[in-house]
Amino acid sequence: MKSRRRRGDKQAAASCQPDAHPPAPHSPASLLPSGTARRSSQKKHSICMVSDFFYPNMGGVESHIYQLSQCLLERGHKVVIATHAYGDRRGVRYLTNGLKVYYLPLQVMYNQSTATSCFHSLPLLRCVFVREHITVVHAHSSFSAMAHDALFHAKTMGLNTVFTDHSLFGFADLSSVLTNKLLTVTLCDTNHIVCVSYTSKENTVLRAALNPDIVSVIPNAVDPTDFTPDPGSRDDSKITIVVVSRLVYRKGIDLLGGIIPELCAKHPDLCFLIGGEGPKRIVLEEVREKYQLHDRVRLLGALDHKDVRDVLVQGHIFLNTSLTEAFCMAIVEGACCGLQVVSTRVGGIPEVLPDELVTLCEPTVSSLCAGLESVISRQRSGSVPPPAAIHHQVQNLYTWRNIAERTEKVYDQACQQPVLTLPARLQRLRSHCGAVAGSIFSFMAVINFLFLLFLQWLHPVHLMDAAIDASGPDSCWRKSFKKGKSKDPHPD
Amino acid sequence: MAEEGPFTDISGKPISLECQNYTPFCREFTVSSPKVSLLKVMGYTCSVWLLAYAVFFLTENTTVLSSAIMVTLVGMILHIHFVKVDQETLLIIGSLGIQLSSLYASGRESTTFIEMSKIKDIVINEAIYMQSIIYYLCILIKDPSEPDGVASVVPLFQSSKPRLNCLVRVYKSCQEIIAQSR
Numbered sequence: 001m002k003s004r005r006r007r008g009d010k011q012a013a014a015s016c017q018p019d020a021h022p023p024a025p026h027s028p029a030s031l032l033p034s035g036t037a038r039r040s041s042q043k044k045h046s047i048c049m050v051s052d053f054f055y056p057n058m059g060g061v062e063s064h065i066y067q068l069s070q071c072l073l074e075r076g077h078k079v080v081i082a083t084h085a086y087g088d089r090r091g092v093r094y095l096t097n098g099l100k101v102y103y104l105p106l107q108v109m110y111n112q113s114t115a116t117s118c119f120h121s122l123p124l125l126r127c128v129f130v131r132e133h134i135t136v137v138h139a140h141s142s143f144s145a146m147a148h149d150a151l152f153h154a155k156t157m158g159l160n161t162v163f164t165d166h167s168l169f170g171f172a173d174l175s176s177v178l179t180n181k182l183l184t185v186t187l188c189d190t191n192h193i194v195c196v197s198y199t200s201k202e203n204t205v206l207r208a209a210l211n212p213d214i215v216s217v218i219p220n221a222v223d224p225t226d227f228t229p230d231p232g233s234r235d236d237s238k239i240t241i242v243v244v245s246r247l248v249y250r251k252g253i254d255l256l257g258g259i260i261p262e263l264c265a266k267h268p269d270l271c272f273l274i275g276g277e278g279p280k281r282i283v284l285e286e287v288r289e290k291y292q293l294h295d296r297v298r299l300l301g302a303l304d305h306k307d308v309r310d311v312l313v314q315g316h317i318f319l320n321t322s323l324t325e326a327f328c329m330a331i332v333e334g335a336c337c338g339l340q341v342v343s344t345r346v347g348g349i350p351e352v353l354p355d356e357l358v359t360l361c362e363p364t365v366s367s368l369c370a371g372l373e374s375v376i377s378r379q380r381s382g383s384v385p386p387p388a389a390i391h392h393q394v395q396n397l398y399t400w401r402n403i404a405e406r407t408e409k410v411y412d413q414a415c416q417q418p419v420l421t422l423p424a425r426l427q428r429l430r431s432h433c434g435a436v437a438g439s440i441f442s443f444m445a446v447i448n449f450l451f452l453l454f455l456q457w458l459h460p461v462h463l464m465d466a467a468i469d470a471s472g473p474d475s476c477w478r479k480s481f482k483k484g485k486s487k488d489p490h491p492d
Numbered sequence: 493m494a495e496e497g498p499f500t501d502i503s504g505k506p507i508s509l510e511c512q513n514y515t516p517f518c519r520e521f522t523v524s525s526p527k528v529s530l531l532k533v534m535g536y537t538c539s540v541w542l543l544a545y546a547v548f549f550l551t552e553n554t555t556v557l558s559s560a561i562m563v564t565l566v567g568m569i570l571h572i573h574f575v576k577v578d579q580e581t582l583l584i585i586g587s588l589g590i591q592l593s594s595l596y597a598s599g600r601e602s603t604t605f606i607e608m609s610k611i612k613d614i615v616i617n618e619a620i621y622m623q624s625i626i627y628y629l630c631i632l633i634k635d636p637s638e639p640d641g642v643a644s645v646v647p648l649f650q651s652s653k654p655r656l657n658c659l660v661r662v663y664k665s666c667q668e669i670i671a672q673s674r
Contacts, residue, residue: 092618092625105620123623131625463504465627465656467618 044473045411046078046133050125050150051140052113054083054101058305060329061141061166064220066095071404073097077411078472080132082125084114084146098470098477102128106146116145118444119451122153126455129157131467136411138162142169142179148186155189155425156448160414163187164194164218165204168326168347180207181433185441188432189425191414194218194407196327197348203326209432218406219352222332224395229338229387230313238269239379241372242315242339244308244330245322247278252321252344257283258365259321261291263372270296270376275311277302312337316379317372323363325349331358336394338387340379342371353397357390422449499658501525502626509658517586517669521662523652524579528572528597537564572597577651584666586673590631592648608673610634612642614666616659627656629663 049069053061069079074097085091085103093101104124109115129137137154139147142165154161163186170176187193187208193215195201205212234240241263245251256274263270274284274297281299288297303311312318318334320343327348331341335357343349345360352358361371378384420428425445430438470477501507510522544560576597583591590611593603612632619628629648635641649659 091620102620102625124620124625127624459624460504463500463502463655464624465502 043412043415044077045408045415046135046472047072047080047138047411048129048132048134048136048150049079049081049138049140050083050144050147051081052084052108052144052146053141054081056086056089057112060220061144063305064164064166065140066099067221067223067400068404068407069099070097071400072408073099073471074401075404075408076473077408078132078469078475080128080134080471082128082146082150084108094470098475100132100467100470104128109145111143113144114146114149116149118149118152119448121146121149122156122448122451123455123459125150125153126157126452127459127464129154129159130461131464133466134159136160136162136414138164138411140164141166142183143167148182151186151190152445152448153452155419156422156445156452158419160411160417160419161190162192162194162410162414163190164196165200166196166326168200168203168324169207170324171207181437183208185429185433185437189420189428190214191417191419192216192410194410196220197351199348199351200326216406216410218403218410219398220327220329220332221398221400221403222329222336223400224336224391227309227312227333227336227391229391231338231387233310233313234315238271239267239317239376240271240273240315241317241319242273242275242312242334243319243321244275244303244311244334245320246276247274247280247284249280250323251276251278251280252323252363253278253280253283255321255323255344255363255365255368256319257287259319259368259372260284260287260293260297262365262369264291264293264296266373267376272297273300273311273315274298275300275303275308308333309337312339315339317342317375319368319372320344320349321363321368322346322349328352332394332398335390338390340375340384342368342375344368353394357393422446500655502621502624502653502655507652507654507658509654509661511661511665517672519584519665519669521582521584521665522579523581523649523654523658525577525652527578528576533568536567540564540567569598573600580649580652582648582662582666584669586669592646594651606631606633606646611670614648614663614670616656616663617645621653626653627659628653629659 049065051061051065053059054065055062065081069081072079080100080102082102082104084106090103090105093103095101104121106114106121106124114121128134137150137159139151139161141147147163151161151163169179171180183204184207187210191214193204193210195204195215195217196219198217201212201215201217204210205215243256247253260272284297284299288294288299300311312334316339318331318339318341320328320331320334320341322328322344323346325347328343331343331349331352334341335353341353341358343358343360344363346363350360359371359375361367422445426442429442429445432438433441469475499507499509505526507526508524510524512520514520540560540563544556548554548556573596577594578597579595581593581595583593587608589605589607591603591605593601595601610633612634614629614631616627617630618625631646631648632642633644633646635643
């Protein structure tokens with residue numbers, strides 16, 4: 001309640017200023033006494049992370065949401081996660097530190113993404129937002145229909161919205177054109193957008209025709225304690241190249257299929273260790289058959305996240321052949337394990353690591369071979385830094401605590417911005433999204449608003465029990481843990 | 493001791509919670525929902541009959557009318573006998589176990605008894621019910637093969653669905669008794 005009132009004050013203050021977003025150095029905001037500034041940064045948010053992708057599904061977005069939520073909990077915010085039901089896992093679950101996850105029973109359509117009708121998820125999401133007293137809705141991944149839906153509903157309900165985009169897109173093919181249109185519609189009235197690299201920001205700004213000022217760049221992070229080097233577990237009599245990625249077209253597995261025979265012919269002591277699974281596995285198997293490389297190319301199949309490190313430390317060189325990548329976590333993990341990294345120069349990859357830690361090549365077989373050869377010769381001559389030194393250099397580059405701190409600032413800023421009223425929203429939709437899409441989605445927004453009014457009549461807010469906070473400032477878990485009394489009312 | 497609080501169920505209808513202390517180890521909680529309203533019965537009957545008359549007007553077949561009368565009668569009997577619950581009672585005896593009974597509008601009563609040795613705990617849990625998320629009280633049944641496992645969950649007050657403030661009161665006094673009997 002308190003935080004809401006404060007937010008109201010802020011909104012009023014923000015709407016007085018014509019450009020309310022980032023306070024410039026000379027703006028009156030910076031002249032305020034430091035006490036005021038500190039209080040605003042201490043303001044605790046109630047955040048709802050929404051995405052189709054969450055554990056038990058595995059991947060980059062899932063671990064990003066989990067790690068970010070844990071660090072935000074540590075900073076005293078209240079975080080709940082909403083995702084769709086995964087098979088048997090439905091209902092309300094609690095994870096470490098009272099992180100509450102709602103597995104809502106929504107129909108999955110394609111690739112773990114829910115069907116979108118813009119309306120059917122409103123009753124349940126409204127219930128979550130209301131009973132948890134959510135102030136900021138943070139949606140993840142543009143592939144997730146539920147994230148788009150949640151942003152749409154949150155704006156109808158007058159909540160502040162933040163969106164994180166995790167992937168790069170093209171502009172040419174039909175599916176990109178449609179997704180880009182949907183993204184334009186979703187993002188035109190979102191308060192703040194987060195991208196994982198500058199390349200990704202550029203891409204998103206162009207795709208969704210956004211004002212670049214409301215787009216922030218916050219990279220992903222790795223947990224350096226999970227990826228420690230272990231030079232003892234690798235075989236120094238030969239040179240091992242490790243590849244860990246899903247075996248799909250986007251990851252450039254066809255390039256890898258071209259590199260393997262060429263390098264194996266030149267260097268008899270070279271081995272490949274390939275972890276991951278996917279439709280392009282057949283390409284690698286063909287190469288292995290054709291050139292009789294069964295003893296030198298090992299395909300490990302799908303890896304659990306906990307096994308990735310044990311695979312990485314067996315190698316000397318980490319190879320990434322991605323054709324498109326917003327922010328490559330894999331090369332940071334590889335470098336963190338003390339490996340020499342060779343990667344393609346695509347998307348946001350050049351921003352990720354300092355030049356001395358990575359060898360960048362063009363995404364062609366010849367360029368990648370040349371890059372690998374130079375690293376192999378350096379490895380042979382022993383002029384590469386020891387793994388421990390590389391680990392030491394990388395471990396503080398990307399940490400989740402730092403990411404959470406920066407995300408918190410985004411929330412502070414998003415909360416200062418006013419949420420558009422329905423008429424303003426309709427105007428924004430029509431002026432930003434073109435005549436046809438704008439009109440269709442304005443119509444949808446009106447219907448959604450009417451549906452919300454209907455739900456408010458059918459199931460009024462005063463009949464919903466407020467959820468007991470498991471995290472955040474009023475957490476009842478932390479109190480009961482301190483007392484040493486296991487008064488946990490929610491098992492499971 | 494009878495307590496009457498301003499309790500409602502999750503859809504806002506008033507319900508009453510009665511709490512009786514027989515001994516410190518034996519308590520009875522009764523949640524009563526409002527009786528079947530005559531107006532609602534009349535409304536449903538009228539709508540079925542009007543529909544039947546409309547069909548009769550078109551087809552001029554008298555079996556439509558007689559079947560409509562049968563449908564309303566049978567429907568009403570089934571409703572009060574199997575659906576509409578007037579009272580749900582939870583009787584907890586510290587040394588013995590928990591008895592759950594529900595009294596249907598027709599007077600039928602169904603009772604189940606759970607031994608204390610089978611009960612692991614009583615907790616308030618959250619569930620997604622229809623298009624909303626609600627709190628409910630449930631008994632956790634011990635798994636005989638695993639000492640820490642839960643074999644099944646028995647939800648309480650399933651038809652009256654009280655709100656959290658009512659559940660918390662029942663939960664607290666049940667916990668007192670369970671703590672004493674251990």
